[in-house]
Amino acid sequence: xxxFLATLFAALFAAGAAAQEAAPGNAxxxxxxxxLASRTFERxxxxxxxxxxxxxxxxxxxxxxxxxxGARTAHDLDAAMxxxxxxxxxxxxxxxxxxxxxxxxxxxxRFFIAVPRLEAEHHYRFRFSWDKEVSEEDAAAFNLxxxxxxxxxxxxRSFGDLDAAEGEALRRSLVAALATVTGADRIVRTDSxxxxxxxxxxxxxxxxxxxxxxxxxxxxxxxRVERYVAARERLKGVLLALRAxxxxxxxxxxxxxLAAANPDLAGAAAEASVIGDGVGEGLxxxxxxGGEEGxxxxxxxxxxxxxxxxxxxxxLAATLGGALRDDGAPGDLFLPFVExxxxxxxxxxxxxxxxxAADGGSLARxxxxxxxxxxxxxxxxxxxxxxxxxALAEVAAAYETLVRTSLVVSxxxxxxxxxxxxxxxSFDGGLAWAPGLEDFVTYxxxxxxxxxxxxxxxxxxxxxxxxxxxxxxxxxxxxxxxGVAEEGPRPTRQDLFGNQSLVLGAGLRVTQSLxxxxxxxxxxxxxxxxxxxxxxxxxTPYVAVSFDVDVAPLLNGIGSRF
Numbered sequence: 001x002x003x004f005l006a007t008l009f010a011a012l013f014a015a016g017a018a019a020q021e022a023a024p025g026n027a028x029x030x031x032x033x034x035x036l037a038s039r040t041f042e043r044x045x046x047x048x049x050x051x052x053x054x055x056x057x058x059x060x061x062x063x064x065x066x067x068x069x070g071a072r073t074a075h076d077l078d079a080a081m082x083x084x085x086x087x088x089x090x091x092x093x094x095x096x097x098x099x100x101x102x103x104x105x106x107x108x109x110r111f112f113i114a115v116p117r118l119e120a121e122h123h124y125r126f127r128f129s130w131d132k133e134v135s136e137e138d139a140a141a142f143n144l145x146x147x148x149x150x151x152x153x154x155x156x157r158s159f160g161d162l163d164a165a166e167g168e169a170l171r172r173s174l175v176a177a178l179a180t181v182t183g184a185d186r187i188v189r190t191d192s193x194x195x196x197x198x199x200x201x202x203x204x205x206x207x208x209x210x211x212x213x214x215x216x217x218x219x220x221x222x223x224r225v226e227r228y229v230a231a232r233e234r235l236k237g238v239l240l241a242l243r244a245x246x247x248x249x250x251x252x253x254x255x256x257x258l259a260a261a262n263p264d265l266a267g268a269a270a271e272a273s274v275i276g277d278g279v280g281e282g283l284x285x286x287x288x289x290g291g292e293e294g295x296x297x298x299x300x301x302x303x304x305x306x307x308x309x310x311x312x313x314x315x316l317a318a319t320l321g322g323a324l325r326d327d328g329a330p331g332d333l334f335l336p337f338v339e340x341x342x343x344x345x346x347x348x349x350x351x352x353x354x355x356x357a358a359d360g361g362s363l364a365r366x367x368x369x370x371x372x373x374x375x376x377x378x379x380x381x382x383x384x385x386x387x388x389x390x391a392l393a394e395v396a397a398a399y400e401t402l403v404r405t406s407l408v409v410s411x412x413x414x415x416x417x418x419x420x421x422x423x424x425x426s427f428d429g430g431l432a433w434a435p436g437l438e439d440f441v442t443y444x445x446x447x448x449x450x451x452x453x454x455x456x457x458x459x460x461x462x463x464x465x466x467x468x469x470x471x472x473x474x475x476x477x478x479x480x481x482x483g484v485a486e487e488g489p490r491p492t493r494q495d496l497f498g499n500q501s502l503v504l505g506a507g508l509r510v511t512q513s514l515x516x517x518x519x520x521x522x523x524x525x526x527x528x529x530x531x532x533x534x535x536x537x538x539x540t541p542y543v544a545v546s547f548d549v550d551v552a553p554l555l556n557g558i559g560s561r562f
Contacts, residue, residue, distance in 0.1 A: 029114065036128055039415055047120040047419040048457035048471070053113045057100075061130035064098040064111045065409070074123040074416050081125065089124065090116045120452035123418050129185050129411030138182045139400045145177040146396040150211075151388075154218045155291050161215070167207055168200040174399070184408035191402040210395060217391040221384055225286050228376045235279060235369035242275045242362050247345075247352045251320075252276065254337060254344055268333070271315035279309030279370055292385060302377040306370055313367045320357040323350040424453035428476070430546025432503070434521055437484060437493075437540060441521065443503045445478020445546070459512065471509070476517050476546070478503040484523055494524040494535065507546065515546040 030051040033042040036058065045051075053066060068089035069080040080088055087095065098111040118124060134142075153170055162170070175194050178187060192198045193207055200207075242248050252272045259269035283302055289295050322331040330338045330350055337344040345353075357363045429444040451470045462468045483499035485491055495501050505519015518541070525538035 031112075034126075034128065041417060045118055045124065045417055045419050046454065047118045047122075047452065048454040048462060049117050050114055051117075053096075053115055054110055057098075057109045057111050058130045058132065060132045062100045062407075063131050063409075064113065065129045065411075066096045066113055066115060067127040067129070068115075068118075068124055070119065070122045070124045072122060074418075077123060077125045077416060087127075089118065117457070118419050120419050120454070123416055125416050127185075127411055129409050131188060131407055131409045132182075134178075134182055134403050134406045134408060136404075139404050141181040142178055142403055143396045143400040145181050146174065146399050147392045149173050149177050150214060150395060151392055152291060154214060158222075160219075162208060162211070164200070164204060167204060171200060171203075171207060172196075178403060178406070179408070182406075182408045183410040185411050187406060187408045190406035190408075193399070193402060194406070210398060213391040214388075214395055217384075217388040221388060224376070224380055224384055228286060228373065228381075231369055231372045231376070232280060235366060235373065236281060238362055238366040238369065239275060239278055242356070242366070245356070245362075247349050248275060248356065250344065250349075251353055258336075265333075267315065268319055271312045271319060274309060274312035274316060279313070279366075280305045280373065292388075295381065295385065299377050299381055302373070306374045306377060310367065310370045310374060313363060313370060317357040317363045317367065320353045320363065323354040420452040420454075423451060424449040424474075426453075426455070426474070428478075428515060428546040429481075430478075430515070430517060430544040432517075432521070432542040432544035434484075434540050434542040437521070439484075441484060441542070442481040443478045443544070444481055445476050445503050447474040447476055447507075447515070447546075449474040455512065459509065469508075473508055474506070474515075476503065476505040476507055476519060480521070484521065490526070492526050493538070494526065496523050496537075503542075505542070505544070507544070513547055515544075517544040517546050518542065519544075 030046045030049065031054050032045060032051055034040070034053055034055040035042070036055055057064065067087035069077055069084070069087055070089045071077050071080050086093065094116065096113045096115045098113045149170075153173065157166065171193070175187065175196050178184070178190070178194055187194060187196065192203050193210070252275060255265065255272050256269045259265040280302060283305060284294075284298055286295065286298055289298055319333065323334050324347070325331060328347070329335075330347070334345065334350055338346065338350070355361055426447045426449070427444070428447050429442070432441045432443055433439075434441055449471075450473070453471050457471075459468050459471065462471060465472075479497065479500040480495075480503060481500070483495040484493060484501050485495045485499070486493045502522035503519065504522060505517045507515045507517030507519075509515050520539040521542050522537060522539050524535045527534050527536070
């Protein structure tokens with residue numbers, strides 16, 4: 001009877017196992033929803049099986065790409081991204097992609113991308129990229145970025161024509177600026193000026209021609225700055241000569257002493273002190289200014305300095321011009337110095353001071369240089385800045401027009417996600433042959449794997465037997481469905497728990513659902529002494545074929561009939 005039931009049991013299980021074998025091949029792909037805005041997946045990522053990533057197509061996109069980086073620990077993901085920027089999840093290297101197909105109706109603006117399998121017990125980071133046309137806002141932002149890149153680049157370089165190395169570096173900066181303002185990973189279609197795949201040598205002449213107006217503006221700036229510096233040096237030389245003049249030195253000292261006792265002469269003393277103070281000598285060198293803003297600040301300060309210096313030189317020239325009257329007598333301001341005992345100045349000294357203020361004199365030459373410097377800071381430099389800004393605007397506007405038809409690939413990086421890290425536990429039922437019992441025993445048990453296992457993943461697709469050993473091997477813990485106790489008034493063999501005994505073993509999956517298991521049945525056994533009621537634990541080996549949990553309820557149903 002037990003042999004008949006065992007045969008029936010095996011037949012039923014074989015049918016169930018056959019159904020399970022077909023399941024992985026016929027099962028639909030798991031669909032994992034991704035939310036690009038929040039950079040999250042809606043569920044734990046599957047492993048060992050390909051799956052489909054789905055989500056809304058970004059507005060205007062014609063393609064969506066997925067790049068992936070994986071590591072055993074989340075800490076190692078940054079290093080993985082730095083080492084392999086294109087992703088390292090899948091081997092051979094691949095970039096799963098969705099493309100909009102003209103004429104093919106899509107499901108409510110959604111993309112579906114089939115991706116290869118992931119490994120269990122891993123951490124992953126995904127980057128979703130999609131293409132988009134450069135928008136009006138992006139193009140306008142690029143216009144501003146071009147002005148900043150070109151303005152900074154040309155301000156810091158020496159004047160003259162660009163060489164090839166400078167041009168190539170500048171072009172890279174412009175391409176990077178376009179990627180930044182559009183949020184792009186790369187530029188896939190654009191004018192050749194900004195297409196990094198086009199060698200610079202092929203577009204060098206065109207690139208340099210596009211910058212010609214700006215180069216002319218820079219040459220003008222350098223020329224005017226050098227002219228300004230030369231005028232300032234000439235002024236400095238004249239003032240140094242006046243400081244070295246002994247009569248002028250005595251006049252500066254005398255008028256300062258007189259002003260200390262007579263406040264009404266403070267103005268005359270301040271005018272004379274311009275010789276020692278200098279005019280604009282504390283201003284920054286315009287050749288070392290950090291861009292247009294620095295020049296604007298310089299001009300604001302220089303205007304006040306040169307205006308004040310010019311007023312003081314004019315006042316000093318007027319004062320010294322009156323040192324002697326037309327009749328040769330000392331002027332009123334100078335008379336006390338001549339009549340002092342001893343005299344501070346004689347008529348020859350006064351004539352010398354008057355000559356300094358005359359046309360062609362040192363004070364007149366100093367005043368002329370100040371007027372030239374005032375013209376630079378009031379008119380020449382502001383006009384130059386306007387011309388330079390106009391040249392920058394023209395180049396930026398031309399470049400903005402070129403990129404309006406560009407297609408770029410932008411994207412966002414998702415957070416870190418982990419595949420299953422828990423060991424897999426399955427519920428199996430099996431048919432065991434116990435030589436010690438000389439009979440078949442049905443049992444239901446739990447298989448405890450030492451790693452996560454995805455039963456939907458066909459073993460044949462995961463590698464060789466050795467490579468899939470971890471997915472096959474498991475320990476088994478279970479109970480017999482029917483008892484193994486002997487019948488009779490004084491049975492030697494008894495079940496361990498009621499009418500069930502313990503099943504301990506280990507086995508390997510040979511197919512998706514079929515397992516070969518070996519181990520021990522644990523039951524109770526009475527001693528051979530008929531006068532003793534002592535019962536001890538006993539074991540007997542078994543070998544078994546077990547099947548997936550989906551057929552376990554069938555096993556229980558069969559076992560309940562014994």
